[in-house]
Amino acid sequence: MVILIFFLAHWFLSLFFQTFFLHRYAAHKMFTTHKFFERTFHVLTFVCQGSSFLNPRAYAIMHREHHAYSDTEKDPHSPHFFTDVFQMMWRTVISFREHERKLKEPEARFKGNYPEWRLLDYYGSTWYARLGWGLLYVAFYMQFATAWWMYLLLPIHFMMGPIHGAIVNWCGHKYGYSNFDNNDKSRNTTPFDFFMLGELFQNNHHRHPNKPNFATRWFEFDPVYPVMKVLHWTRIIRLRKPALT
Template identity: 25%
Template sequence: MSAPAATTTDRPQLSLPDTIVPGQIRWVYAVPIVGIHVLALCAIFPWFFSWTGLILMVFGIHFYGQAINLCYHRLLTHRAAKVPKWLEHFFVVVALCCMEDTPGKWVAMHRYHHKHSDHEDDPHTPLVTFLWAHMGWLMIQNRSTHNLTAYKKYAPDILRDRFYMNLEKSYGWIWIYVGHAFLYFLVGFLIGWLGTGWYAGLQFGSSLLVWGVFVRTVAVWHITWSVNSLTHLFGYANYKTDDFSRNNWFVALLTVGEGWHNNHHHDPTSASNQHRWWEIDITYYQIKLLEFLGLATNVIPAKPVRQAKRREAKEREA
């Protein structure tokens, strides 16, 4: 491992990219982001609480969150492994229940980030401000990144898939989010209603909706956004990379492995972010479990293993 990357003291301050259109708010992002935060705030009222809702929230953070970490990030953006199309599409439907955009846009933005990390064209560097990297960039129009040309340039492989391309054609996919939220309410309502009547049903259904969907959605958002903000600000570096990516144990814990972000920027294609024995990467173990079950192939090993394999192949040819 090489010397640590630049320290926080020589971190430059960047201004907003020139391609930002000041004052031009992306309402289709801003309204759901603010709206779901407000709906999640219902959780402060005891009427909306149930233990089942709380358990569904905790379980959901992992279940839905992994559709982002494992599928959107490692499988689709970096092609760190391959899974059957039906499973990949299933993961994407689960990811859409996180309201974190379509795979085409998500992948394009993340590849854009890797190409320009912490430089002027990075769509979400915290060198502008923490809040910009965390969530601001999603809500303000950026001429260079938020357009079809960028999506086609950075995610052509994703857009070749008809299912993913269809998701780009409208905001109809939002109905997947709405539908799953309604299902949470309906199941809760029916259980409560069959138990002690319609009022109990209304209360139980609402608790599953508020905790199991809205609070969970907000939690998964902030966990994902922390990778863009916190892990480019705080933590240690194993490698000198051309950015300020850091390994952050707190974010690694929340994201079950994505927080080893300096390791990831050093070797983005690798299925594993675990470069030291204690940098536990549960997402990688899940990919290995899928491989063990015969559901994942082409699991990309770490850079030293890939280099050794290439050397061996060259020696065999010679």
């Protein structure tokens, strides 16, 4: 039971800060916040993602490229140019590392207005940090695992962030229904997206990329949006008026 709770906590906390801080804040600036809270969210993203920490600058640039070139050959992770999800994941890793290490100069329109913390972003992306987090996961399992099969969950812990991205980018552009014609292949994989915290409303999101609520129809539910509303009411963040066109 302890291992299951730990796994689910890691899954959903890592995913929450990926969608809340990296996606909705770093890439799209759906809300503003005080520098203190920005740094707090930055640290929590590092802690919750652990060995698969994603650099906010690199994430924001690559995601903006994805929106600009959705499902074209310039899209860094469209599933329609790969034979399987593993090839897409590898291509995504290459694109991400180019931006993370500043080996590729992005277009001017994709640059700026994202959180940067030089020390944390550098340290969190080193193999020392990733290995350290990995050893902590292994130590936790050695202490609390009660069956051999539980250790099969460890690779998911090691690669949590890329796994989340692969699910969203593969399924969200191949399977499900469409509310809008976005001139791409984006889909809403499921009308109640608790498992991926609203990230599988790709069709809605590509239609309204700056709208903090990824759900649009009455039967759809984005579980992160109510959390954002509470943070807005408590003045920790300030939701901006979404651009609906």
